[in-house]
Amino acid sequence: MSFNTKSKKSLFENDIFRHKVINLTLGWTFILLGLVGSLLPVLQGFLFFFVGLLFLSKEYHWAFRLVEWLRVRIRKYSPKAGRFLERSEVYLEGEVHKIATEKHYLRKRVITLIALILLLAAIAWALTLFVRWVVELF
16 A cells, blocks of 8 residues: 655645735734724834735735725825835735745745844944933033
C-alpha cells in the first residue's frame, strides 16, 4: 500500500485562499485602526478606514459598493486625489499578490518595517535628549 503525498496540498498553499486571508486580515486590521484613529487625534482615522475598505472590497460586496460610492465623490471633487486612489489601489493589489505568492516577501517587509520603527525611535530619543540639553542651557 503506497500513499501519494505529492497531490496533497494544504489549504494555505492555494493562492486564492492566501489572497482571501490576506485581504480579510489587512482589511479588518485597517478598519479597526480607522476606528481607533477616529477617537485619537494622532491617527488619521479616515485614511486607515478607507484603506481597510479597499482590501475588504475584494471580498465583500457591501465594501465594494461603499468604495465605489466614495470613488465617485472623490473624483468629482478632486480629480488628482482620484488618480492617486487608483494608483494606490494598484500598488496594494500588487503587494498582496507578492505576499501571497513569494515565499519570503512578507518576512522582508516586516523586518524592514521593524528596522524603520527602531530607527525613528532612536531619532526621537536623540531629539528628546537634544531638546532637554538646549532647555537646560537657557
